[in-house]
Amino acid sequence: MSRARAFVFAVSLASLTVLSACSGGHEDQPKAAPQTVSGETLTVRTAPIDDIKRVGATLTTRDMGEAVARxxxxxxxxxxxxxxxxxxxQVIGTIxxxxxxxxxxxxxxxxxxxxxxxxxxxxxxEKGIYAKARMEQAETALRSARAQRAAAGDLASQGxxxxxxSGKVIRADVPAGAAVMAGTSIATITAGPRVVRLQLPEQQARSLVLGQSVRLEANGLNANGTVSQIYPAIDNGQVIADITPxxxxSVLLGERVVTAISLGQRxxxxxPLSYVTTRYGLDYVRLVAANKSVSDIPVQTAPLDxxxxxxxxxxxxxxxxxxxGVSK
Incomplete structure (x- = not known):
C-alpha cells in the first residue's frame, strides 16, 4: 500500500469514528413527550348564529324644533x-x-x-240732534278701526x-343684523329624548324587531341600546329606525355611532374567546386528538358579540x- 492510499484510509476511518460518536450521542437524548389535555373540552358543531352587521348611525333627538321667522x-x-x-x-330674538x-x-x-x-x-x-242711523254709522266705523288696529298690532308683534x-339650542347661525324672509329658520332646538337614528336597506330592515338589543360604539365609548321605533315609511329604499341608547x-349630538345589530341568522x-389565542397576527385553537394529545392549528375567525x-x-x-391554559 502506498503512502497516499494509507493516508486516505486513515482519514476515512477517523471520519467514520467521529460520525458514529455523534450519532450515538443524539440517540441517547430523551425525546419530548407529547402534550396531552385533561379536564374541560369543547366539541364544535355547526349551529345557527346571529348575523351581526356593523352599520353607521347618527346620535340625534327624537324631534327637532325650528324657531322660524314669521x-x-x-x-x-x-x-x-x-x-x-x-x-x-321663551323670546330668543326679535325681527x-x-x-x-x-x-x-x-x-x-x-x-x-x-x-x-x-x-x-x-x-x-243723546241730545236729539243726530238720528239713530248716524249713531249706528259712527259705532260701525269705531269697531272697524279697532279691528284694523288690533290686526296691525298683532302683525307687528310677530317679529x-x-x-x-323646551330643549337645547344646537344651531343658531343667523347673525344679528341680517335680513331674513318669512319662514327662515333662526335656531334649531332639540325636543324629546336622545336616540341613535339608523338607516337600513329595506331587505335587511325586515329582520328588525322592537325591543331588539344593539351594541353601540361612539368616540371610544361602548354602550348598549334598544330598538324603540321602526318608521313605517320607506325613503329611497331605506328604512329608518330609532335606538334608545x-x-x-357625554357624546355630542350629530356624532357618528357604529351599531352592531343582528339582522337574521346564518x-x-x-x-368562546377562551379557546382562541393570537400569535404574530394569526389566530390559533388547540385541537384535541383521539389520544388526548393537543396541537395548535391556525384558524380564520370573525368577531361576534x-x-x-x-x-x-x-x-x-x-x-x-x-x-x-388547561394541559398536563
Missing part, C-alpha cells in the same frame, strides 16, 4: 347661541319691519279718531321669535378543542 325684516337681536337651554315660549310699525301707528291713529267721532256723535244723539319647545350622555361554528368568535375556516363538525 315676518320678513331685519333680525335685530338674537339672545341665544349653540348649547344654551331654552323653555317653550323688525319698519313698514309694519308704520302701519300699526297709522291704524292706531285711525282708531283714535274713530273713537273721538263716536263720542261726539253719541253726545249729539318676536319664540322657542317652539344607554351610556352615551349557520356557522361559534367558539365580544365573548365569542365565528370560525370561518380551519375546523369542522366534531372537532374537539381545549381551552388555553
Amino acid at each position: 315676518i320678513s325684516g331685519v333680525l335685530v337681536t338674537l339672545n341665544v347661541r349653540e348649547g344654551d337651554t331654552v323653555s317653550k315660549g 323688525q319691519d319698519q313698514r309694519l310699525n308704520f302701519e300699526a301707528s297709522a291704524y292706531a291713529a285711525t282708531a283714535a279718531q274713530a273713537e273721538a267721532d263716536y263720542n261726539r256723535v253719541k253726545t249729539l244723539y 318676536l321669535i319664540r322657542a317652539p319647545t 344607554q351610556g352615551l350622555d 349557520t356557522g361554528i361559534k367558539v 365580544g365573548q365569542s368568535v365565528e370560525i370561518l375556516s380551519g375546523l369542522r363538525d366534531g372537532d374537539t378543542l381545549a381551552p388555553y
Whole structure:
C-alpha cells in the first residue's frame, strides 16, 4: 500500500469514528413527550348564529324644533347661541319691519279718531240732534278701526321669535343684523329624548324587531341600546329606525355611532374567546386528538358579540378543542 492510499484510509476511518460518536450521542437524548389535555373540552358543531352587521348611525333627538321667522325684516337681536337651554315660549330674538310699525301707528291713529267721532256723535244723539242711523254709522266705523288696529298690532308683534319647545339650542347661525324672509329658520332646538337614528336597506330592515338589543360604539365609548321605533315609511329604499341608547350622555349630538345589530341568522361554528389565542397576527385553537394529545392549528375567525368568535375556516363538525391554559 502506498503512502497516499494509507493516508486516505486513515482519514476515512477517523471520519467514520467521529460520525458514529455523534450519532450515538443524539440517540441517547430523551425525546419530548407529547402534550396531552385533561379536564374541560369543547366539541364544535355547526349551529345557527346571529348575523351581526356593523352599520353607521347618527346620535340625534327624537324631534327637532325650528324657531322660524314669521315676518320678513331685519333680525335685530338674537339672545341665544349653540348649547344654551331654552323653555317653550321663551323670546330668543326679535325681527323688525319698519313698514309694519308704520302701519300699526297709522291704524292706531285711525282708531283714535274713530273713537273721538263716536263720542261726539253719541253726545249729539243723546241730545236729539243726530238720528239713530248716524249713531249706528259712527259705532260701525269705531269697531272697524279697532279691528284694523288690533290686526296691525298683532302683525307687528310677530317679529318676536319664540322657542317652539323646551330643549337645547344646537344651531343658531343667523347673525344679528341680517335680513331674513318669512319662514327662515333662526335656531334649531332639540325636543324629546336622545336616540341613535339608523338607516337600513329595506331587505335587511325586515329582520328588525322592537325591543331588539344593539351594541353601540361612539368616540371610544361602548354602550348598549334598544330598538324603540321602526318608521313605517320607506325613503329611497331605506328604512329608518330609532335606538334608545344607554351610556352615551357625554357624546355630542350629530356624532357618528357604529351599531352592531343582528339582522337574521346564518349557520356557522361559534367558539368562546377562551379557546382562541393570537400569535404574530394569526389566530390559533388547540385541537384535541383521539389520544388526548393537543396541537395548535391556525384558524380564520370573525368577531361576534365580544365573548365569542365565528370560525370561518380551519375546523369542522366534531372537532374537539381545549381551552388555553388547561394541559398536563
